[in-house]
Amino acid sequence: MTAPTIEVALAGRRGGFALEASFTAPGQGVTAVFGPSGCGKTTVLRCIAGLERLEGTCRVTGETWQDETTFRPPHRRPVGYVFQEASLFAHLSVEGNLLYGVRGRVPADAAVRFDDVVELLGLSPLLMRAPHNLSGGERQRVAIGRALLSQPRLLLMDEPLSALDRATKDEILPFLERLHLSLSLPVLYVTHDMREVERLADHLVLMRAGRVIAAGPLAALQSDPALPLVTARDAAVGLDAVVTHLDPAYGLATLAVDGGVFIVPAGAGTMVGERRRLRIAAGDVSLAREPPGPSTILNVLEARIRAVEAGDNEVTAVLGLGHDGAGARILARITRRSFERLELSEGMAVHAQIKSVALAPGVRR
Amino acid sequence: MSEEIWTAVRLTLQLAAVTTLVLLVIGTPLAWWLARSRRWWAEVVAAIVALPIVLPPTVLGFYLLVALGPSGPGGLVAGLWGARTLAFTFEGLVIGSVVYSMPFVVQPIRNAFAAMGERPLEVAATLRASPARAFWTVAVPLARPGFLTGAVLGFAHTVGEFGVVLMIGGNIPGETKVLSVAIYDYVEALQWREANMLAAGMVAFAFLVILAVTLIDRRVGRMRE
Numbered sequence: 001m002t003a004p005t006i007e008v009a010l011a012g013r014r015g016g017f018a019l020e021a022s023f024t025a026p027g028q029g030v031t032a033v034f035g036p037s038g039c040g041k042t043t044v045l046r047c048i049a050g051l052e053r054l055e056g057t058c059r060v061t062g063e064t065w066q067d068e069t070t071f072r073p074p075h076r077r078p079v080g081y082v083f084q085e086a087s088l089f090a091h092l093s094v095e096g097n098l099l100y101g102v103r104g105r106v107p108a109d110a111a112v113r114f115d116d117v118v119e120l121l122g123l124s125p126l127l128m129r130a131p132h133n134l135s136g137g138e139r140q141r142v143a144i145g146r147a148l149l150s151q152p153r154l155l156l157m158d159e160p161l162s163a164l165d166r167a168t169k170d171e172i173l174p175f176l177e178r179l180h181l182s183l184s185l186p187v188l189y190v191t192h193d194m195r196e197v198e199r200l201a202d203h204l205v206l207m208r209a210g211r212v213i214a215a216g217p218l219a220a221l222q223s224d225p226a227l228p229l230v231t232a233r234d235a236a237v238g239l240d241a242v243v244t245h246l247d248p249a250y251g252l253a254t255l256a257v258d259g260g261v262f263i264v265p266a267g268a269g270t271m272v273g274e275r276r277r278l279r280i281a282a283g284d285v286s287l288a289r290e291p292p293g294p295s296t297i298l299n300v301l302e303a304r305i306r307a308v309e310a311g312d313n314e315v316t317a318v319l320g321l322g323h324d325g326a327g328a329r330i331l332a333r334i335t336r337r338s339f340e341r342l343e344l345s346e347g348m349a350v351h352a353q354i355k356s357v358a359l360a361p362g363v364r365r
Numbered sequence: 366m367s368e369e370i371w372t373a374v375r376l377t378l379q380l381a382a383v384t385t386l387v388l389l390v391i392g393t394p395l396a397w398w399l400a401r402s403r404r405w406w407a408e409v410v411a412a413i414v415a416l417p418i419v420l421p422p423t424v425l426g427f428y429l430l431v432a433l434g435p436s437g438p439g440g441l442v443a444g445l446w447g448a449r450t451l452a453f454t455f456e457g458l459v460i461g462s463v464v465y466s467m468p469f470v471v472q473p474i475r476n477a478f479a480a481m482g483e484r485p486l487e488v489a490a491t492l493r494a495s496p497a498r499a500f501w502t503v504a505v506p507l508a509r510p511g512f513l514t515g516a517v518l519g520f521a522h523t524v525g526e527f528g529v530v531l532m533i534g535g536n537i538p539g540e541t542k543v544l545s546v547a548i549y550d551y552v553e554a555l556q557w558r559e560a561n562m563l564a565a566g567m568v569a570f571a572f573l574v575i576l577a578v579t580l581i582d583r584r585v586g587r588m589r590e
Binding site: 049050051073074075076077078079080081083085087089090091100101103146147150156 | 484485487488489490491492493494495496499502503506507509
């Protein structure tokens with residue numbers, strides 16, 4: 001057997017709209033299915049759950065859920081599904097909702113235990129309440145817990161935050177991050193919000209108009225000049241880094257990525273050896289041909305221009321970190337005027353000055 | 366009150382109870398199918414079920430009489446235990462009442478099933494509930510107000526039926542002589558006091574039924590908030 005994966009290949013029509021989605025996702029971690037509204041993301045997720053049917057195949061961690069001869073009905077697929085609206089059962093209490101998918105005795109070695117879920121999602125004060133007395137964020141937390149307690153082998157989340165306001169999203173995101181860290185469950189996460197992708201996802205499936213245009217590790221797709229992410233207005237790259245040094249006197253941490261190190265304000269509790277995610281926005285990176293003189297900018301890294309995407313007045317350069325440019329990739333958004341004045345071109349060695357580097361809050365495995 | 370009146374009251378309540386029970390048993394799967402089927406002929410079936418609302422009871426009663434009589438299917442069924450006809454029997458009245466009150470039970474239940482939408486059942490399926498378990502543990506509890514309204518209306522409507530009973534049941538004390546027929550008889554016989562007693566009882570009963578349905582509806586409104 002090869003490494004457990006999720007293999008999906010679906011094709012068909014949905015109301016005058018052709019959908020053809022095939023991709024492979026790893027059998028662990030969070031894979032974001034990202035694309036604009038109406039591109040077929042939700043349909044793909046519903047087909048994986050068996051709630052809708054298109055022709056094709058669907059295999060999840062070694063089990064065939066659908067192929068030419070098989071179509072498992074939804075209740076025979078070990079998925080957890082979190083809908084956009086929490087969709088709690090109005091006639092059951094929070095506890096009743098959580099326990100609906102728990103049949104019989106929970107084995108002692110179950111991957112997800114009731115107490116753990118209640119603890120992880122902060123549900124203990126809500127257990128006896130009725131769903132209509134909960135806030136939107138609380139409802140969605142209950143829905144997530146309910147899906148987890150059915151002991152799924154694959155968690156499907158369909159824009160679980162998009163019906164919530166900004167503040168409620170920020171309330172739930174940390175729960176999702178903790179979830180990701182404490183469970184080895186693979187997650188397919190549908191969203192049209194790049195911010196959620198950057199915070200949660202390891203892998204990305206990129207969809208446009210009913211088709212999968214790319215699938216792969218997040219950072220690789222974010223810096224692939226052939227894909228539209230590079231030229232998006234808020235283009236950024238998420239890099240997985242390791243904390244190598246702490247400077248408590250200045251409250252700074254040194255993080256190593258492939259081909260360079262970054263110095264970043266360290267939050268309380270940051271520890272040497274932790275894996276953290278850095279977010280580097282293309283608009284925060286400027287380029288110099290010579291090593292710049294003394295500057296307040298902490299992060300100046302050697303890099304090479306690997307590719308250039310020219311827009312009307314702006315140029316987005318894909319940089320490979322390190323003297324030879326073989327390290328991790330980041331993006332730099334500069335004006336076309338600067339690009340021409342500095343006579344920049346592909347393959348050239350440059351110094352990337354990074355005005356700000358955001359350290360994502362969650363520790364990563 | 367005379368023994369005669371009590372017999373009529375008992376018979377009426379018995380007929381309404383049996384009819385309501387039968388209607389819940391056959392009306393629930395019918396309402397479920399009507400709420401979820403996307404086929405055009407589901408509406409044809411719905412229209413047939415709704416016919417008793419607009420048809421004069423005498424028209425309905427006439428066809429029921431033919432169907433229950435010796436040369437109709439009712440006669441065949443009655444033949445199983447050696448009788449000639451289902452007309453003018455309690456069983457015949459139950460069959461007639463079921464047809465007559467069907468829309469009042471099926472429509473509230475159908476509406477309740479339709480109002481909850483597909484989502485709760487999808488959620489149940491993704492939580493590993495078989496379609497049968499989803500029906501009993503999600504659809505039925507969520508449609509409970511529809512069942513209550515349907516049962517109350519079906520019961521009340523059966524209590525109040527007159528034309529159909531007269532057509533297929535006649536006037537046999539203890540067998541087919543229900544309240545509404547009894548009132549008619551008392552008036553015919555100029556026994557105004559008895560007629561008034563029964564009529565006033567019916568007014569009070571109707572008022573309580575309408576009040577009950579309104580209160581149920583209000584509760585549903587609160588639940589859906």
